[in-house]
Amino acid sequence: MKEIFIIGVGLIGGSMANDMRRIYSESKISGIDNKAEHLSRAIELGIIDEAASMADIRRADLVILAIPVDSTVEILPQILDRIGDEALVIDVGSTKEDICEVVKDHPKRRNFLATHPIAGTEFSGPEAAIEGLFRGKTNIICEVEETAFKLQEAALDIFRELGMRIRYMKPKAHDRHIAYVSHLSHISSFMLGKTVIEKEKNERDIFDMAGSGFESTVRLAKSSPDMWTPIFRQNKTNVIETLNEYICNLENFKKLMEQEDFDGVYSEMKNTNYIKKILKGIE
């Protein structure tokens, strides 16, 4: 890995670059980003060695694509057009179906590995990049069999060095499950934030009365709309399904309250307490 290119030097790309620096200390790390200030900031922070352009991609041994998923769909084929025969291209987007679809007939499909590292924070930009972000986290790999053996192996070496555990899924299954465990959480958080902001015009009152519970449930409402709008667009069908079910559960809870069926309210909560056991696996 002499030449590593990071496309999108934000939270995920920047954190990847930090880890690549540690693993491949001899490598040159170049950054590509449509925001010039992100590139100069990433150089200042020592995340990348230099700024590059798409024309330089032909020199790449490894390309990590960490940009919004609509841009990935647009840029990924262009990257595959430009790379050499031995190069490995990895994307880290939060959707997988459209991304795999757009390159399925590309002559360089075997140079590409579709992944989704389940890691991140609610912050964005190169300043948000941290070391060890991926340690102990899950990386979901899709359509592994479409990637050349040698490049599968190279990618797995990288993920092992990052400290990630690997799960293999089909793109369709990935997008359906992730809608529940990630995309819906973001919408519930954004809409909770909206509901409270609309009501509580006096913001001083909000934070005087709000505790750590509120902070925890609305944390994701700080997330970047630039990143999330394309995710919701690409995963529209699944996300709408999760929203229907979520709204239906909320309506049901409300109905129980309206009917003063507080045994029902109790059961709803008691049954969901089971989440404790599940969350033990995450913490």
Next chain:
Amino acid sequence: MKEIFIIGVGLIGGSMANDMRRIYSESKISGIDNKAEHLSRAIELGIIDEAASMADIRRADLVILAIPVDSTVEILPQILDRIGDEALVIDVGSTKEDICEVVKDHPKRRNFLATHPIAGTEFSGPEAAIEGLFRGKTNIICEVEETAFKLQEAALDIFRELGMRIRYMKPKAHDRHIAYVSHLSHISSFMLGKTVIEKEKNERDIFDMAGSGFESTVRLAKSSPDMWTPIFRQNKTNVIETLNEYICNLENFKKLMEQEDFDGVYSEMKNTNYIKKILKGIE
């Protein structure tokens, strides 16, 4: 404060007892709880000195009532019936209107102070009690003018020692605002947990795919139904109103997605990002 009685030796009562021990090292701390195992556990953990019964309350200088709010409404008048003329009784319940209402004509009303410390975790029972839980947190005091001057002063001394900042509100306003910043968060979290559990029968898949974002949004779904059912019952009207607005915002978000209005989806998130600024005040 020679004799302190803690009624309900769980997360809040137990944490209060821990702080009382530090502030009033000479005091005897007695516990009353309808769960015998909570009392013996609290004694083992050094949270209380001994178990007591309602008949002993007459000796109390300070009574802290930290039980579910339906029990508070039932027990508070009985406590006021039994205490001496100089005793201070404080409740720490998450609703205030019904609690203030039930004692408004009690001859010992002036011995009572209605408070809501905005502090806690999703855990419960004496094991959940921690030191310093209240430091830097807000305590909302309701109807302060109904409490005797000398006892107001004694209570404020305690809260200052606990490191709390004080806000004064009317019970009705407290219940309306807290429905938004606390009660709704709990329901959104419980129903999010329910939606995911229903869908993801294979729990191993949930926690392999779920990241810290999901963990954060469903954290409150671990909360105690015994504590929360009576809160929702007492604050029914306000909570139903917040649920209506929350569901309406979710429906609107879904409609934007169905209409493929992703500029609209972007704006919804962008406008709510403003929550960052508000949350700075909480963190």
